Amino acid sequence: MAELTPMMQQYMQTKKEYPDCILFYRLGDFYEMFFDDALTASKELEITLTGKNCGLKERAPMCGVPYHAVDGYLNRLVSKGYKVAICEQLEDPAAAKGIVKRDVVRIVTPGTNLDTQALDETKNNYIMCIAYASDHYGVSVADVSTGEYMVTEIENSEKLFDEIYKFMPSELICNEAFYMSGMDFELLKEKLGITVYSLDSWYFDDAVCERVLKEHFHAGTIEGLGLTDYDCGVIAAGALMQYLVETQKRDLSHISHLTIYASGKYMLLDSSTRRNLELCETLRDKQKRGSLLWVLDKTKTAMGARTLRKYIEQPLIDKSAIEKRLDAVDELVKNAISREEIREYLSPVYDLERLVCRITYQSANPRDLIAFQSSLAMLPHIKYILNDMQTPLLKELNEELDTLGDLCKLVSATPNLTGKTGWQSWKQKNVKRPVSRTCVLNITKYSAIIWKLPIHSKIWCRIITQENRRLPMQSAISYQN
Numbered sequence: 001m002a003e004l005t006p007m008m009q010q011y012m013q014t015k016k017e018y019p020d021c022i023l024f025y026r027l028g029d030f031y032e033m034f035f036d037d038a039l040t041a042s043k044e045l046e047i048t049l050t051g052k053n054c055g056l057k058e059r060a061p062m063c064g065v066p067y068h069a070v071d072g073y074l075n076r077l078v079s080k081g082y083k084v085a086i087c088e089q090l091e092d093p094a095a096a097k098g099i100v101k102r103d104v105v106r107i108v109t110p111g112t113n114l115d116t117q118a119l120d121e122t123k124n125n126y127i128m129c130i131a132y133a134s135d136h137y138g139v140s141v142a143d144v145s146t147g148e149y150m151v152t153e154i155e156n157s158e159k160l161f162d163e164i165y166k167f168m169p170s171e172l173i174c175n176e177a178f179y180m181s182g183m184d185f186e187l188l189k190e191k192l193g194i195t196v197y198s199l200d201s202w203y204f205d206d207a208v209c210e211r212v213l214k215e216h217f218h219a220g221t222i223e224g225l226g227l228t229d230y231d232c233g234v235i236a237a238g239a240l241m242q243y244l245v246e247t248q249k250r251d252l253s254h255i256s257h258l259t260i261y262a263s264g265k266y267m268l269l270d271s272s273t274r275r276n277l278e279l280c281e282t283l284r285d286k287q288k289r290g291s292l293l294w295v296l297d298k299t300k301t302a303m304g305a306r307t308l309r310k311y312i313e314q315p316l317i318d319k320s321a322i323e324k325r326l327d328a329v330d331e332l333v334k335n336a337i338s339r340e341e342i343r344e345y346l347s348p349v350y351d352l353e354r355l356v357c358r359i360t361y362q363s364a365n366p367r368d369l370i371a372f373q374s375s376l377a378m379l380p381h382i383k384y385i386l387n388d389m390q391t392p393l394l395k396e397l398n399e400e401l402d403t404l405g406d407l408c409k410l411v412s413a414t415p416n417l418t419g420k421t422g423w424q425s426w427k428q429k430n431v432k433r434p435v436s437r438t439c440v441l442n443i444t445k446y447s448a449i450i451w452k453l454p455i456h457s458k459i460w461c462r463i464i465t466q467e468n469r470r471l472p473m474q475s476a477i478s479y480q481n
Contacts, residue, residue, distance in 0.1 A: 006099050008034070008054040014087055014104065020197075021085035021107060022077060028093070030064040031086075038063045044080060045073050074108055075118040081195040084108045107247040110195045111171030112144050114357065119145060121302035121351055122288075123309065128169040129240035130160070131204055131232050132178035138232025140240045141167050146306075146353035147254040151237040152261050153230055157183065158270075163263060164188070165271040166313055171195045173243055175204045199243065209238020216241055217258065226260055233260070254360040267315040279312050300346040303353055328393040338385050345382050349375045373411035379403040 004012060011034060015023050022041055024031035033041045034052065038061040042049040051059030065073045077084055086108065090101040111127025119125050124143045131138040137154040154160045161183075164172070172194050179185075179198040188194040202208060210222055213234065219225050227234050237258060244252060275283055282290045288297075293312055299305045316322050332339045350371040358364045359372070379401065386398035 003055045005053075005055040008060070010099055010102065014085075014102065018085040018104060018107070021083040023085050023087055023104075024065075024070070024074075025087045026067065026089050026102065027064075029067055031067055031070055032062060032064040034060045034062050036061075040082075041077065044082070045076060047073075071115050071117065075113065075115055078108055078110050078113050079118065081110060081189075104249070106249055109171055109197075109247060111169060112244065112247055113170075114145050114354075114361065114363070116354070119354075121354075122297075122305035124148065124167075124306055126167045126169040127171045127173070127240070127244075128164065128167060129236045129243065130172065130174040130178050131236040131239060132175060132181055133232055133235070136232050137178075138230070138234070138236035139163060140233065140236040141169065142240055142244065142255065144244065144248070144252075144255070145357050147256065147357065148259070149237075149241075149255050149257065150259045150261055151227070151230065151233040152263055153233050154263060157181075159263060159268070162268065162270050164194070165192070165274060166269070168192065169194060171197070173197045173199050173240070175199065175239070176201060199239065203239040203242055204235050206235060208242065209235050212238045212242045212245070213258070216252070216255070225258055227258075230260065248361075250362075251360055254357050265316075265318070267317050269313075269315070274313075280309060300343055301349050302351040303349075304346070324391075324393050327391040328389075331389060331391045331394065338388065341385055342382060345378045345385075349378050369411060373408060376404050376408040376411070379408075380405065 011023070011025055014025070015037075022033060022037045024033065026032075032052075034054070038049060041047070042061075042063040045063075045065070047063050047065065049061055049063050052062040054060040074084055084107070085104045086106045087102050088105045090103055093100050109127075111125065113119065113125065125145055126141050126143050129140045135156070137157075137160050138151070139154055139160070140149075140151045142149045152163075154163060170193070172188065174196070176198055179196075185196050188196055213222065213225060213227075214220070217225060222228065222234060227237075241252075241255075244255075269277075269279075274280075278291045280291050280293045281288055288294050293309060296312070297305060297308055299308055316325070332342075352372070352375055355364070355368055355372050355375070358368055364372075380403045383398060383401050383403055386394060386401065389395060389398065
């Protein structure tokens with residue numbers, strides 16, 4: 001370590017903290033990889049492998065990708081099962097004294113990838129955690145992109161495999177006991193495409209898991225979350241939440257509810273039955289086209305498509321629940337005018353679940369917030385039609401539906417919420433104190449409220465000159481304290 005250059009010493013120190021990840025190390029306009037990471041990335045991404053003087057006798061293997069095109073390369077690595085740690089510069093290189101401060105701001109894994117280009121909007125991107133103890137399995141499942149978070153317990157390995165096949169998570173994390181239990185992980189990895197990681201034992205410590213859950217949901221006791229009889233479930237849910245906190249390194253407030261479900265509430269369909277019935281994909285081509293889901297899916301929104309998939313993959317067995325759902329369908333079938341009006345109002349609704357996630361992650365752009373506003377504007381019309389519905393399920397939906405009128409007005413009133421060209425040069429005015437997080441330039445007051453930034457509604461001033469008028473929009477900027 002003493003022979004390395006100061007910059008490479010910083011790199012090696014960061015890499016030591018994340019040995020199981022490929023480290024994307026920000027240097028100027030590139031994310032660079034060194035040593036074994038460079039060898040792996042150059043092979044998987046098919047990019048040029050070069051070298052860099054690092055203070056040792058031999059040059060360090062090096063490769064890199066441009067920061068503005070990082071998402072495509074990142075998705076290719078993650079889709080192949082790799083974890084990628086994003087190490088960013090935390091200060092302006094021009095103002096820094098000595099080595100620029102850098103730190104990992106996020107770890108991207110198959111189950112926590114939020115890039116819309118990598119996700120199928122009609123499917124959930126689940127991550128599953130399994131805690132095994134004394135022939136008993138605690139199972140927790142989450143979709144970071146939508147905020148879903150569930151927990152249950154399962155008695156035997158056969159039912160556990162069926163549960164894995166039902167959710168088809170892209171990533172599975174587990175304790176060491178489960179990893180050594182004899183489960184066919186090659187089947188999970190090769191045939192189902194599930195990436196499996198074994199976590200350190202401290203993730204599954206009872207006290208740690210209970211503390212993490214209580215802190216996240218602001219609960220005084222585990223009993224307050226309804227987990228009194230779910231000892232293994234608490235461990236699985238707590239370990240999963242701890243893993244998400246460790247990898248995402250940011251606010252997870254959009255995960256606001258933990259759903260406790262019983263696998264016996266739904267029809268038990270083993271993996272062979274699901275395949276042969278071709279519920280969501282065909283037996284030969286593994287494609288949606290030709291499956292039962294393909295025939296039934298006339299949904300208008302991404303959220304509806306994911307819900308329909310869940311209904312097909314998890315058939316109800318309770319008679320009253322089935323009749324309640326069928327009564328709602330029957331009313332909509334008989335009331336064709338109202339049904340078509342609802343479909344018309346649902347057409348412009350974007351994927352609100354994933355939009356809220358991007359806003360929470362502070363990665364929303366002006367287009368996202370315009371989509372958010374236009375989607376909210378449809379809610380009062382939908383609620384007005386639901387007011388005339390008589391079946392219990394549709395009445396419940398109407399009562400639970402909040403039109404969020406105040407929020408919609410706030411977004412609508414935000415100035416300059418359009419992404420036009422020619423907005424390259426800006427200057428900051430009337431700022432009482434500098435902004436300390438990345439924020440979108442042409443969103444002012446609304447972004448301040450959502451992201452809790454110290455920013456006022458008349459901060460940004462557009463300056464157009466003959467030289468910059470044809471330049472593309474610069475969508476985001478960082479100001480450091």
